[in-house]
Amino acid sequence: MIITNSNLYMKNILLGFTLIILFGSFIEIKDNLELKWLDWNTGYPLAKIQNKIILVDAYTDWCGWCKKMDKDTYTNPDIIKAINKDFIVIKFNPELENIVYELEGNKISGRELFGQLTQGKSTGFPTTYFIQPNTKQIQIVAGYIAPNDFMKVLAQALVMK
Numbered sequence: 310m311i312i313t314n315s316n317l318y319m320k321n322i323l324l325g326f327t328l329i330i331l332f333g334s335f336i337e338i339k340d341n342l343e344l345k346w347l348d349w350n351t352g353y354p355l356a357k358i359q360n361k362i363i364l365v366d367a368y369t370d371w372c373g374w375c376k377k378m379d380k381d382t383y384t385n386p387d388i389i390k391a392i393n394k395d396f397i398v399i400k401f402n403p404e405l406e407n408i409v410y411e412l413e414g415n416k417i418s419g420r421e422l423f424g425q426l427t428q429g430k431s432t433g434f435p436t437t438y439f440i441q442p443n444t445k446q447i448q449i450v451a452g453y454i455a456p457n458d459f460m461k462v463l464a465q466a467l468v469m470k
Contacts, residue, residue: 342389344398349410349422352399357442362469364396365426365438369404374453375435385456391463395470396439401426439466 347355349365356363366383368375382388392398403423410422417425426438432451439448446469450462 342386344383344389344392346398346400349399349401352397353412353442356397356440359397360443360470361397362395362466363399363438363440363442364392364466365399365401365440367401367403367423367426367432367434367436367438369402369434372434378435378453382454382456382459385459388456388459388463391460395463395467437462439469441469444469 346366352363355361366375366378368379401419401422403419405419408419409416410419411417412422412425426440426447427436427449428447430449432449435453437450437454439450440446448466448469454462
């Protein structure tokens, strides 16, 4: 068998396409296994337009349980798939200053938004809020939630839809 430059060229092209397809599928899988956290001013209007439930993760920088929930729960592939399918996710730190949040045409501070979310209840951190923006329903789940329990919480939140 005689190997010509054109045969070698075709084999290299075929190998190149195979590698692109192979690595491209890994990249797509990776993208689907990440949560696309949004800020309030982006996520709230988007959820209204898409008629999706908002999942707000209220956290602080000093909260150890918040970091544990980020590490354990929000990196779990089953959790990520369930959230990406049915929810818009928002990270919210009410302690950040100099940020203006928009809510139904009003401009408010992080503390004021936190007061709206908590409905005057003491919740601590982390707290997960599920909001149906078109009906204004809010479900509050305070504290760290392990992945197995969080799947149940997500299923309960879907009842709001």
